[in-house]
Amino acid sequence: MTIYLDYAATTPADPQVIEVMKHYLGIEDIFGNPSSIQHHVGLQAEEAVEQARAQIAACLNCRIKDIVFTSGATEANNLALKGIAHANQHLGNHIITSAIEHKSVLDTCKALEQDGFKITYLRPDIDGKIALKDIEQAITTQTLLISIMQVNNETGFIQDIAAIAEFAQSKNIFFHVDAAQSAGKLTLDLSQIPIDLLSISAHKFYAPKGIGCLYIRNRHNVSLKPLFNGGGQEYGLRAGTLATHQIVAFAKALMIAGERQQQDYDHALNLRTQLLTGLKQIDGLIINSDLNNSLPNIVNLSFKNIGADMLLIRLQDKIAISSASACSSGTIEPSYVLRAMGIEGDRLYGAVRISFGRFSHAEDIKYAIDKITATVQELRALV
Numbered sequence: 001m002t003i004y005l006d007y008a009a010t011t012p013a014d015p016q017v018i019e020v021m022k023h024y025l026g027i028e029d030i031f032g033n034p035s036s037i038q039h040h041v042g043l044q045a046e047e048a049v050e051q052a053r054a055q056i057a058a059c060l061n062c063r064i065k066d067i068v069f070t071s072g073a074t075e076a077n078n079l080a081l082k083g084i085a086h087a088n089q090h091l092g093n094h095i096i097t098s099a100i101e102h103k104s105v106l107d108t109c110k111a112l113e114q115d116g117f118k119i120t121y122l123r124p125d126i127d128g129k130i131a132l133k134d135i136e137q138a139i140t141t142q143t144l145l146i147s148i149m150q151v152n153n154e155t156g157f158i159q160d161i162a163a164i165a166e167f168a169q170s171k172n173i174f175f176h177v178d179a180a181q182s183a184g185k186l187t188l189d190l191s192q193i194p195i196d197l198l199s200i201s202a203h204k205f206y207a208p209k210g211i212g213c214l215y216i217r218n219r220h221n222v223s224l225k226p227l228f229n230g231g232g233q234e235y236g237l238r239a240g241t242l243a244t245h246q247i248v249a250f251a252k253a254l255m256i257a258g259e260r261q262q263q264d265y266d267h268a269l270n271l272r273t274q275l276l277t278g279l280k281q282i283d284g285l286i287i288n289s290d291l292n293n294s295l296p297n298i299v300n301l302s303f304k305n306i307g308a309d310m311l312l313i314r315l316q317d318k319i320a321i322s323s324a325s326a327c328s329s330g331t332i333e334p335s336y337v338l339r340a341m342g343i344e345g346d347r348l349y350g351a352v353r354i355s356f357g358r359f360s361h362a363e364d365i366k367y368a369i370d371k372i373t374a375t376v377q378e379l380r381a382l383v
């Protein structure tokens, strides 16, 4: 029996979401191409897509036409950064981001460096916070775009996105937010916060993998170079046949997340308290997440003198948890996120991420505590 405690990597789809999706696939269903609006089969699919777009916009409190569907947050991050950079080079060639962004932002920035853009990678403090004053100091007359994630996928740390947005707006700099870990978990009222671009991935909140969106504030007035050329879907910003079943699933999952936000949050907080109370019985537990400033569904921790690779190998058929990226050779690379926070030594090499959610139970956490405790004791007995 493997207990799944890797919800930050992906979530299982909610049964209500699966139920909705089923009606957009088969011959008896609404399976048409949403762009085939010359006939009724396509029109029905188009209506389903537009209803979903309106529901998503209502959840985010933004304009319906500012939502562009993508395959997920990786694509949305690429479209936001490359799209803005390549269409607005005349305004400046400098981008500010942080060293703890998801690879889909960092690798996109690396690609933009090849194209002549200058990138500043800000380092957080030991808790994971990116200081507004560091952003203020980094800007130049050439700064075109700031990209900062709302919630970090390895630690759960929540950045003060509203403060950065106000600042970026006051300087007339585009502001992009990777909201892959926060959407559906924190209230995002886009009518209140001047964010220009925001990336969402639906499989992080109980929809299937392969769907997400980029929100573009006042899309009509923003020039963005598309990543793909083709059928002109999504106002020409994202060519490719729209995945109706994925899109309705995304909307359903986001609405459920909105209704259950407090309930899901309280549930995660209870599980986190249970987990940490249990693990504190182990000598040398170090908590790398800032518990006062993090989403409760993600906890990053280390055990003194215990390497994450040894721990994960022994636990892998019992509990599904993760360390930083396991690389192709099978060895574990230490987390660049924790390293940027200034964490080093066995605290760095021992860091594991435990993340849970809607379908996690107190019994799962109890099982995880028992298995982790036993494994840490076994490993300590070896030396």
Ligand SMILES: *Cc1c(COP(=O)(O)O)cnc(C)c1O
Binding pocket: 008, 009, 071, 072, 073, 074, 075, 102, 104, 149, 151, 152, 153, 178, 179, 180, 181, 200, 201, 202, 203, 204, 210, 211, 212
């Ligand atoms: C999961 C994740 C992504 C990538 O999203 P996909 O939809 O899987 O491409 C980007 N950023 C963060 C912070 C994530 O957690």
